[in-house]
Amino acid sequence: MDYKTAGVDIEAGYRSVELMKQYVKGTMRPEVLGGIGGFSGAFSLEKIKQMEKPVLLSGTDGVGTKIQLAFLMDKHDTVGIDCVAMCVNDVVCAGAEPLFFLDYIACGKNYPEKIAAIVKGVAEGCKQAGAALVGGETAEHPGLMPEGEYDLAGFAVGVAEEKDLITGANIKPGDVLVGIASSGVHSNGFSLIRKVFAVTKETLSVYHDELGATLGETLLTPTRIYVKALQAVKAAGVTVKGCSHITGGGFYENIPRMLPDGMSAKVKKGSFETPPVFALLQKTGGLEEKMMYNTYNMGIGMMLAVDADQADRTVEALREAGEKAWIVGETVDGGHEVLFA
Numbered sequence: 001m002d003y004k005t006a007g008v009d010i011e012a013g014y015r016s017v018e019l020m021k022q023y024v025k026g027t028m029r030p031e032v033l034g035g036i037g038g039f040s041g042a043f044s045l046e047k048i049k050q051m052e053k054p055v056l057l058s059g060t061d062g063v064g065t066k067i068q069l070a071f072l073m074d075k076h077d078t079v080g081i082d083c084v085a086m087c088v089n090d091v092v093c094a095g096a097e098p099l100f101f102l103d104y105i106a107c108g109k110n111y112p113e114k115i116a117a118i119v120k121g122v123a124e125g126c127k128q129a130g131a132a133l134v135g136g137e138t139a140e141h142p143g144l145m146p147e148g149e150y151d152l153a154g155f156a157v158g159v160a161e162e163k164d165l166i167t168g169a170n171i172k173p174g175d176v177l178v179g180i181a182s183s184g185v186h187s188n189g190f191s192l193i194r195k196v197f198a199v200t201k202e203t204l205s206v207y208h209d210e211l212g213a214t215l216g217e218t219l220l221t222p223t224r225i226y227v228k229a230l231q232a233v234k235a236a237g238v239t240v241k242g243c244s245h246i247t248g249g250g251f252y253e254n255i256p257r258m259l260p261d262g263m264s265a266k267v268k269k270g271s272f273e274t275p276p277v278f279a280l281l282q283k284t285g286g287l288e289e290k291m292m293y294n295t296y297n298m299g300i301g302m303m304l305a306v307d308a309d310q311a312d313r314t315v316e317a318l319r320e321a322g323e324k325a326w327i328v329g330e331t332v333d334g335g336h337e338v339l340f341a
Contacts, residue, residue, distance in 0.1 A: 012110040016138055019116035023123035027133040031099070041134025043100050053162035057096040061086035062153035065190040069220050071149055072201045076114050078222045079152055080121025081128070082187045085223035086247070087156035088129040089302065092230050093243040093258075095166040096158030098131035103154045105138045108145035118152060121222075128225040131156060164234075168242035168258040168305070175241060175331040176311035177265060179272050181324035182301030185281075186223040188248040189295045193219065196285035210276045218277050226302045232321035233304070238314050242305035246297040253294070255303055255338050264334030265303075268341050272326040274299040293340075305331060 021036050033042035048054045063082045070079050080103070088098045103122045105115060115138055126133045145151075185193065197203055197215065204216030211218045226245075233240060242258035255265045278299070282292050292298060306314050311327050318325035329341070 012112050012140075015112040016110060016115040019112055020119035020123075023116070023120045024133050027101075027123050027126040027131065029099070029130075029132040032132045032134055038135075041100065041102065041132075043132070043134060048159055051159070051161055055096075055160050055162050055165060057091050057094050057158045057160060058156065059087045059090035060153065060155045061090065062151065063187055065194065066187050066219070067150070067152060068190070068194065069199065069204065069216060072199065072204055073216050073220060075220060076117040077121045077124075078220055080118050080123070081125040081222035081225070082121075083152050083154045084122055084125025084129055084131070084156070085225045086187055087154050088125075088131060088158070089223075089226050089245045089247075091156050091158040092227050093166065093245050093302075094158075094160065095164045095230075095240070095243075096160040097231075098129045098156050098158040098227060100132045100134045101126050101129070101154055101156045102134060103136040103152065105136070105150055105152055106141055106145065107138065107150035108141060109147040110138060110140045114150075118150070122154070125222075125225060129156075129227045131158075131227075166240050166243045166258075168260055171242050171258070171260055171263055171305050171331055173263070173331055173333050174308055175305045176308050176327055177267065177329040177331065178304040178306060178311060178314045178318070179300035179326050179328040180226060180229055180302040180304070180318060181224075181273065182246070182275070182297045182299055183224040184221045184275050184277055185219060186247070186297055186301060188297070190219075192285070192287075192295060193281065196281060196287075208280065210280060224301050226323075229302070229318055229321050229323045232317045233314055236313055236317035238306055238310045238317065240304050240306060244303040246300055246303060248295075250295050250297065251293045251300075251338050252290075256336050258303070258305060259331065259336060261336055262333065264332050264337050264339055265305075265329060266332050266339045266341050267329040271328045272299055273324065293338075300328065303328075
């Protein structure tokens, strides 16, 4: 009897690390100290020391049940982008610059090429966010997880000047809401999606004219990362007063999180593009419109609140940065809720 017979292949672990090194190297920042494969990731604080009042911000999240689509399609190089996005988008909401990221992969059996593909996606997400992938862990759980399955989670750390934190405290009636387009469903609401579409390898392979792709390709589209978008807005001289990452809970839960007490958000329907996957989902599942807005991003992955006289500049900066963006509403006095006009 040995460890490999018990279900843990140490040699496969070594090979996984070797295969992923090429991807990890591409995420390095000057602040990263040491090489790849140590017991911890080292990150210099020399630049942070030059800030007036630096504040560290952190976020942790996973990919959720969207990961089952990766199993069925045997495509593992994009869910890592989702994992990074779910963490760094939360951090950037507070006005932070992501610094570094760590991932955690739990698997039933370590297939080195599959693990490397997952980390390839994580590294791509880190490059999009400008964050260094300074470490991670791959844990083999034989007997606890099926051999062909895995789970993926991550952890991001960012920094911001205290005076630049986005808190929502200064939002007032008449401020303008600017929505930044999502890339689709992102990484929320997949438990419902899997029920509506009875997700199988066969149903994911079906081409839908209205999607211009198969269902699987559409649903597995990675979550958009908004770090550079927010940096472009800041570089344009705009003060973002509030910022909401539209994740699980959709509009109704997430937009109020950026609003002070006694303030509501009025969103104008039809003011932004809604990807066709949402119409297909609603029609196929017979879902009520309120449920859709209470579960999904409906085409807006990030919502900003800015002064009315900075709204056009915000949209222009976002579009120059390669984002689709629209003025979608305003803030009003009210009971800390989302209203639709």
